[in-house]
Amino acid sequence: MKKLTACLLTIIFCGMMVTRIQSQNRYQATWQSLETYQTPEWFRDAKFGIFIHWGVYSVPAFSSEWYPRQMYLQGSDEFKHHVATYGAQNQFGYKDFIPMFKAEKFDPDQWADLFEKSGAKYVVPVAEHHDGFAMYKTALSKWNAAEMGPKRDIIGELSAAIKKHNMVFGLSSHRIEHWWFMNGGRKFDSDVNDPKYADFYGPAREENETPSPEYMNDWLLRCTELVNKYQPQLFWFDWWIEQPAMDPYRKSFAAYYYNKGLEWNKGVVINYKNISFPEKAAVLDIERGKLKGIRDLAWQTDDAVGFKSWGYIPDDEYKSPKYLVTNLVDIVSKNGNLLLNIGPKSDGTIAEEQQKLLLSIGRWLKVNGEAIYGTRPWKMYGEGPTEVAAGSFVDKQLKPFTPQDVRFTTKGDTLYAILLDIPTSAVTVKSLASSANNGAVAKVEMVGSAEAVQWKQTNDGLVIQAAKQYPSEYAVAYRVWMKK
Numbered sequence: 001m002k003k004l005t006a007c008l009l010t011i012i013f014c015g016m017m018v019t020r021i022q023s024q025n026r027y028q029a030t031w032q033s034l035e036t037y038q039t040p041e042w043f044r045d046a047k048f049g050i051f052i053h054w055g056v057y058s059v060p061a062f063s064s065e066w067y068p069r070q071m072y073l074q075g076s077d078e079f080k081h082h083v084a085t086y087g088a089q090n091q092f093g094y095k096d097f098i099p100m101f102k103a104e105k106f107d108p109d110q111w112a113d114l115f116e117k118s119g120a121k122y123v124v125p126v127a128e129h130h131d132g133f134a135m136y137k138t139a140l141s142k143w144n145a146a147e148m149g150p151k152r153d154i155i156g157e158l159s160a161a162i163k164k165h166n167m168v169f170g171l172s173s174h175r176i177e178h179w180w181f182m183n184g185g186r187k188f189d190s191d192v193n194d195p196k197y198a199d200f201y202g203p204a205r206e207e208n209e210t211p212s213p214e215y216m217n218d219w220l221l222r223c224t225e226l227v228n229k230y231q232p233q234l235f236w237f238d239w240w241i242e243q244p245a246m247d248p249y250r251k252s253f254a255a256y257y258y259n260k261g262l263e264w265n266k267g268v269v270i271n272y273k274n275i276s277f278p279e280k281a282a283v284l285d286i287e288r289g290k291l292k293g294i295r296d297l298a299w300q301t302d303d304a305v306g307f308k309s310w311g312y313i314p315d316d317e318y319k320s321p322k323y324l325v326t327n328l329v330d331i332v333s334k335n336g337n338l339l340l341n342i343g344p345k346s347d348g349t350i351a352e353e354q355q356k357l358l359l360s361i362g363r364w365l366k367v368n369g370e371a372i373y374g375t376r377p378w379k380m381y382g383e384g385p386t387e388v389a390a391g392s393f394v395d396k397q398l399k400p401f402t403p404q405d406v407r408f409t410t411k412g413d414t415l416y417a418i419l420l421d422i423p424t425s426a427v428t429v430k431s432l433a434s435s436a437n438n439g440a441v442a443k444v445e446m447v448g449s450a451e452a453v454q455w456k457q458t459n460d461g462l463v464i465q466a467a468k469q470y471p472s473e474y475a476v477a478y479r480v481w482m483k484k
Contacts, residue, residue, distance in 0.1 A: 027258040029251040034281040039298040040267020045374040046121035051341035053310040058346040059097040065311030068094045068131040072184035093191030103150035106348025108161035118358035119365030122168035130181040170234025177240045180207040234269040242276040289392040304341040312343035321360035325474040326420045333381040333407035367448035371416035371477040375409035382407035415480040432462035439482040447477040
């Protein structure tokens, strides 16, 4: 009996200690506490994810996903198109597209299958864009896809399908920008001024006005509702949460979400832009852009398959598979991830051009994925003649890479040298010269091929002869082992 009592007391004491430790490890809503955050390994290993911009704006499918704002800005192309196509905004407003947004061909399992074949490891649909229409069942607004339009919980269905396909599920919220997004409709006779629709179009204030506490509280409630309902492991925010008045709300949400991650025993990620968070408190995201060199902390690029729009438009200008693959490699070599956006049509289908692009990336990753997934940066990101434009919104400035442009990644004792085009003659990797103090090369293999690689290490570099045949298009990866 004494032994049993002692065991029980020991178990109780240990339980109390574990609870106390867990309590001590909980995040507080202070930057000091939040800066102890560590990016989870799943994110650092994943490297490639899919972003999805899909909503009511896919019905007009004109210009971009900012159509709901632009259609109320007098003189804009969208304004003129809207009047000519649908009539005046006091007769046919943005709300009138909702019944036309039927998503009748939406199959979340087909989407998830495509994303898995693309090589993506995580998927991030937009839960609510600037337009204020929630793509999920929310208790905070009737203007949502479960009650209107498709009459389906799009986010819930995608969450289940993505997890079933063993990918990580995330989501994004652009809710805070809705504070001012529809304000063009205030300046003339439009349905934005109709009190019946104030709960959808409002507040429609000016961008230079500080959001009200009520609105910021609503933002926080919507974010925590999404966390509780769908348990996303990534929560992506657009730029406008950086408003100074949002500071306590950002901290409160981050503490709540990170603590939920501890509760779920799953690593979670917040993506932010610009200076919304201290750099150690969350993961930096750069829109349509890149960095020049390696960043010690993990980061991400969000880019789109098209140059013009994030949402579907029929006349988008699509990027090439080579563009997307080589930029993925460049980003990964600098300790980053690529979150690549697609925009489905209003009926729930994904345009054939977009599907082909995703499948092309998937074929390359199926061969060369070992040089991407689970890797870490080397002591340098790479070398080559092509200068990379750095910063946000530089995707149109990026130049095509050449076979002389090389990027490095590492995994264990293996160094990967990835040539960013398929060579037709010998390539010299200067960073691996015998005189470069990076060590003597012991062995070189081509990833995805049994063909013997002809190579030699000289004072000028590691000289790799052109192969008879390459296992994939766009870029070629080599395993390089150094002598110990």
